[in-house]
Amino acid sequence: MEIKTVRALWFSPTGNAERAAMEIARTIAERLGVPLRASGLNRPEARKREYAFAPSDFLVIACPVYAGKLPNKILPDLKAILRGNQTPAAAVVTFGNRAFDDALAELAAVLTGNGFCAISAAAVVGEHAFADKLGGGRPDAADMRELRAFAEKTADAVLTLPECPPPVRVPGDPAAPYYVPKGLDGAPAKFLKAKPKVDLSRCDGCGACARVCPMGAIDPQDVASVPGVCIKCQACVKSCARRARFFDDPAFLSHVAMLKENYAEPKENAFFYAFEP
Numbered sequence: 001m002e003i004k005t006v007r008a009l010w011f012s013p014t015g016n017a018e019r020a021a022m023e024i025a026r027t028i029a030e031r032l033g034v035p036l037r038a039s040g041l042n043r044p045e046a047r048k049r050e051y052a053f054a055p056s057d058f059l060v061i062a063c064p065v066y067a068g069k070l071p072n073k074i075l076p077d078l079k080a081i082l083r084g085n086q087t088p089a090a091a092v093v094t095f096g097n098r099a100f101d102d103a104l105a106e107l108a109a110v111l112t113g114n115g116f117c118a119i120s121a122a123a124v125v126g127e128h129a130f131a132d133k134l135g136g137g138r139p140d141a142a143d144m145r146e147l148r149a150f151a152e153k154t155a156d157a158v159l160t161l162p163e164c165p166p167p168v169r170v171p172g173d174p175a176a177p178y179y180v181p182k183g184l185d186g187a188p189a190k191f192l193k194a195k196p197k198v199d200l201s202r203c204d205g206c207g208a209c210a211r212v213c214p215m216g217a218i219d220p221q222d223v224a225s226v227p228g229v230c231i232k233c234q235a236c237v238k239s240c241a242r243r244a245r246f247f248d249d250p251a252f253l254s255h256v257a258m259l260k261e262n263y264a265e266p267k268e269n270a271f272f273y274a275f276e277p
């Protein structure tokens with residue numbers, strides 16, 4: 001395969017998928033001696049245009065795991081905007097130390113369905129957006145070393161493979177249902193309708209939360225108003241320098257407590273290849 005450009009794309013509200021994608025893409029680009037072009041899909045307008053790729057591009061695409069799959073509000077956008085043309089690719093998901101379940105299989109299937117050949121795939125532990133006790137500080141320096149090794153193997157395969165191999169096989173089923181979040185009592189925790197609140201004694205109305213919201217859900221003129229769909233990504237909470245944004249939905253908080261109680265033990269990253277690494 002002759003690659004002229006490495007492209008990196010990510011949806012990454014709290015930055016883990018972006019960091020993983022960039023580490024991998026930079027390493028592949030350096031190893032192949034070609035330029036890197038990167039773009040984020042966080043903003044709604046970035047998900048309205050098409051991203052078309054040539055056989056001489058290599059795509060690294062990364063997305064977080066939400067409820068064991070790709071974020072359900074983002075999946076239709078990915079399917080609609082990605083256009084491969086026998087384009088080799090690496091699929092990357094980040095997960096918050098519970099499990100990546102079916103998300104990586106779903107991302108690999110999107111790539112295959114949209115004209116890419118996914119030659120490698122990675123599930124990377126990233127600090128959980130809900131609680132820094134889960135995968136706190138990850139991907140850390142050791143994870144980054146693993147990501148670079150994964151990228152080097154991927155780049156070397158690109159240099160030696162004459163054409164795209166059959167797509168990488170990863171565990172999981174793209175058609176599986178979403179993971180049902182549980183509360184501390186083990187019963188399903190229903191917080192689909194929860195939205196972020198604002199502590200007005202701290203908020204200075206800077207509008208940072210509205211600017212980072214990937215759904216454009218927050219009214220920039222009145223940030224206490226969240227008329228749009230909230231995907232619970234926590235970008236608004238983490239972007240607030242005055243720590244004014246928070247979730248107080250009891251079912252959500254019970255789910256977070258359940259995660260902390262059961263999923264604090266560090267998990268490992270997982271790597272998959274369509275070739276002999």
Ligand SMILES: Cc1cc2nc3c(=O)[nH]c(=O)nc-3n(C[C@H](O)[C@H](O)[C@H](O)COP(=O)(O)O)c2cc1C
Nearest residue numbers: 012013014015016017064067068096098099126129
């Ligand atoms: C709504 C939501 C659902 C999540 N579901 C899962 C999950 O099922 N399994 C898991 O291990 N982590 C889960 N996470 C944690 C994210 O996958 C993790 O924080 C990820 O690294 C975030 O990526 P980002 O920093 O690029 O936004 C979830 C996070 C959010 C916000």
